[in-house]
Amino acid sequence: MKKIGLIYSFNTKKTGQMARRIVEAMGPENIQEVNAETLTEEQFTTFDNLILGVPTWNDGELPNYWDEFVPALEDLNLKGKHIAIFGAGDQKGYPENFVDAVGLMAGLVENKGATLVGFTSTEGYTFESSLAKRGNKFCGLALDFENQPGKNKERIAAWCELLKKEFV
Numbered sequence: 176m177k178k179i180g181l182i183y184s185f186n187t188k189k190t191g192q193m194a195r196r197i198v199e200a201m202g203p204e205n206i207q208e209v210n211a212e213t214l215t216e217e218q219f220t221t222f223d224n225l226i227l228g229v230p231t232w233n234d235g236e237l238p239n240y241w242d243e244f245v246p247a248l249e250d251l252n253l254k255g256k257h258i259a260i261f262g263a264g265d266q267k268g269y270p271e272n273f274v275d276a277v278g279l280m281a282g283l284v285e286n287k288g289a290t291l292v293g294f295t296s297t298e299g300y301t302f303e304s305s306l307a308k309r310g311n312k313f314c315g316l317a318l319d320f321e322n323q324p325g326k327n328k329e330r331i332a333a334w335c336e337l338l339k340k341e342f343v
């Protein structure tokens with residue numbers, strides 16, 4: 176497996192906590208962490224395997240720091256890149272927009288030719304709609320600190336095992 180770029184905001188508490196678990200599960204030697212708040216196009220395109228941490232903010236939107244990178248993203252060619260997305264959301268508080276930002280980011284990178292990996296079952300979650308939902312799967316990993324904090328650990332562990340098979 177080639178080196179993985181793990182991109183998330185170093186200023187987030189919850190997403191940062193999950194990132195640390197991901198580093199442990201994938202093996203620190205396999206991962207380079209990159210701060211999404213100071214992300215450059217060069218950093219993004221260095222890696223063939225990418226994990227993006229994208230929590231949902233403001234009723235179904237990308238966090239500001241990812242939003243700011245979207246114009247740069249739209250100029251990139253991501254053919255050959257394998258991208259997995261995880262994101263925190265609140266299924267009770269925002270049942271109509273649960274982890275929408277995972278779906279928004281998925282659409283953006285797919286449009287630029289990337290291959291999405293790390294789809295997970297929607298079983299075990301209760302919500303009305305989500306832009307991250309494709310059939311009976313999320314196009315990434317959904318984590319819910321508000322309502323299911325006890326499930327994060329096992330969900331991340333299972334997801335990382337899947338990524339070890341799907342990354343190149």
Ligand SMILES: Cc1cc2nc3c(=O)[nH]c(=O)nc-3n(C[C@H](O)[C@H](O)[C@H](O)COP(=O)(O)O)c2cc1C
Nearest residue numbers: 187190230231233234235263264265269272273274
């Ligand atoms: C103002 C506000 C809006 C939110 N909007 C959504 C939303 O639309 N969908 C969702 O699933 N979660 C939403 N959330 C919940 C956050 O995604 C959740 O708290 C997450 O853990 C934040 O992660 P972070 O602290 O790493 O940024 C919202 C939270 C706040 C405070």
